[in-house]
Amino acid sequence: MRDPRLGTAHEVELPAGPLRYCETGEGPLIVFVHGYLVNANIWRKLVPLLSHRFRCITVDWPLGAHLVPLKREADLSPPGMARLIADFLAALDLRDVTLFGNDSGGAYSQLAAAAHPERLGRLVLSSCETPESTWPPAGFGLLKATAVHPLSYLTVNQALRWPRIWRWRNTYGWMAKDPIDADIMRSYITPVLSDAAIRRDGRKAIGSVDARYTKAAAAQLPQTFTKPIDLLWAADDRVFPVADAQRCADLLGATLQTVPDAYTYVAEDQPDHTAKLLTGLLDG
Template sequence: MTETGSPELWRDARLGTAHEVRLPKGAIRYHEAGEGPVLVFVHGYLVNANIWRKLVPLLADRFRCITPDWPLGSHIVPMPRGADLTPPGIAGLIGDLLDVLDLCDVTLIGNDSGGAYSQIAAAERPRRLGRLVLNSCETPWCSWPPGPGGFGLLKAAAGTPLTHHGLYQILRLPSSWRWRNTYGRLAKYPIDRQVMHGYVRPVLTRAAIRFDGRKAIGGVSNDFSRRAAEVLQRRFTKPVLCAWAAEDRVFPLDHGLRYAGKLGTELRTIADSYTYTAEDQPERTAEVLRDWLLRVG
């Protein structure tokens, strides 16, 4: 727990030192561990940096791991009321973070909808990127929100503050966390209760965080991810890895294989895992990343 005792503020010590940086559109908190080539991680909706807590210590001996809390509903610091949290807006935050921290030759690693945001960032602002890792995420053949599991309801409920707030009340019950339309199709194995509280309590208890999350999920569309994919196929010349959960229930493995073919790159599978490979199989995920990163340089 943090010194305040608030579960939503807790971040695993394995993520490293906490920082807060002021970007043109608002403040972002992030953690940093290790030294060496820079890895910047992008999580998806309704999780935070803790999704990487098992993976970072397996990579920090050789890489500088930066794990931000993106404003996707489970973060700590709310964005200004008028901040652009559409997919291009979130992608812009990624680019702004790299600029403000003056990071170069970055490996951008995106999981779940974080992979869609990473694709947009790579398509629109590739200058500071050296490599891109798409880890079980949206492809041109996936809807956003993804269809399997009924996640489209999240966007529909974001139409009004009342429906958005009401939809998430079920998350007060820990038994709901394993349902197919919450986290049950994303993590094969139960996530630690302390981590789960950090994911769900902000959207339940903090109006400003809930407002950010509602803006973010209400603005998603596969139009954005498909346009980014087209740009990446035509113009992105840097190494790309598709690292896919072999048992993904949300982003089908055959979609990942097809996308890897379109991008002219390889796909590596991570066995015994759903979408959250860093949660279900951190050792295998680290092995895949480390082997590829050392090979492509």
């Protein structure tokens, strides 16, 4: 299930395999990159506030909550994910793209902008890994540890069958201030619980993350990415501190604005304020 406000559903075949995405609106182009164990539904509140002025493309990236697995040999390491983003933009011949990355999607967006900047017009990072943040962030290291074997990865995800677990700080409790709608939560967790090929993709992705990739991207971005970089950060983020975001903004020569009364999922907690800030950046 994908929220109908995300627009028309499509599928594109890439070298790594199929990707599903939704598209709505006309105007300057925004491509959204979500984080681990969520999907395009994370943008369901934000996109309707933007689509009257912008063309919004929301992809189900292969991070454990997608519906169609990639090829068995697909590279889902951080550099492989950056290549996947670049391949997606090329397959649809998208140009002058604003790439909006949230949570670990912001880390992948940094890598994509550093290594494949040619189709991007702007990079917007929202509550995500920075050079001073671990990857996975503090409290989520068990996810990477259990990814070493299919059985341990399956076992740790079984806990998500119980809704009370969804509000734990090392699941989704520190990602959104208020409980996420149950049907949306089921869209996030059902694929990884029910499909071994989806678990394979999710396990490859989370098992290969490492802070060295974001450190390298931050060092490379000022040399290879000459377009604007902006940071939109949750003011109350408990996973990615605002102080780290400010140091990242200084390093990248980027602007930093905060979204009040929000945890990491700013599009979930404060879609109106996020839309206002993003519109201001793109209209500026």
